[in-house]
Amino acid sequence: xxxxxxxxxxxxxxxRVLATLSYLLTRSRAHERQAARAGVTAARSDLWLLMALExxxxxxxxxxxxxxxxxxxxxxxxxxxxLESQDLVERTPDSLDRxxxxxxxxxxxxxxxxxxxxxxxxxxxxxxxGFDDSDIATTVAVLNHLVAWAxxxxxxxxRSRGRGA
Numbered sequence: 173x174x175x176x177x178x179x180x181x182x183x184x185x186x187x188r189v190l191a192t193l194s195y196l197l198t199r200s201r202a203h204e205r206q207a208a209r210a211g212v213t214a215a216r217s218d219l220w221l222l223m224a225l226e227x228x229x230x231x232x233x234x235x236x237x238x239x240x241x242x243x244x245x246x247x248x249x250x251x252x253x254x255l256e257s258q259d260l261v262e263r264t265p266d267s268l269d270r271x272x273x274x275x276x277x278x279x280x281x282x283x284x285x286x287x288x289x290x291x292x293x294x295x296x297x298x299x300x301x302g303f304d305d306s307d308i309a310t311t312v313a314v315l316n317h318l319v320a321w322a323x324x325x326x327x328x329x330x331r332s333r334g335r336g337a
Contacts, residue, residue, distance in 0.1 A: 210290065233273075259278055261281055
């Protein structure tokens, strides 16, 4: 694995650190260990969907979830079926459109998500021990900026392909 800090150019060093961190955090074994510590059996993609639902206030339309997760709606529909069978989400009528359905996170889904987030935050507290809160806040601001930029670029690419946002 390359040394993330070896580049002198700050942007190149950040790119290396982000690539390395992404690799380390998205490995299946890393998720399995973290999920086991939290007593959770949900897959990584299931947890992303639950987090997206939670960020939307707990209820969302399938198309909006797909846009948030940057995937196609049929993928989300299949995943919702799996999560519904585990009592993590439920489909509810859309009061604005009788033909449409919304998806809501269940209390069980919230509890699963909360346990995983608590486990993850405990690990971050350990990893960031000794760093000043202001340094962490600055890091969060930079990373949030990068997330917004990536989402914007993804939406632009979809529009240029005629897929909408």
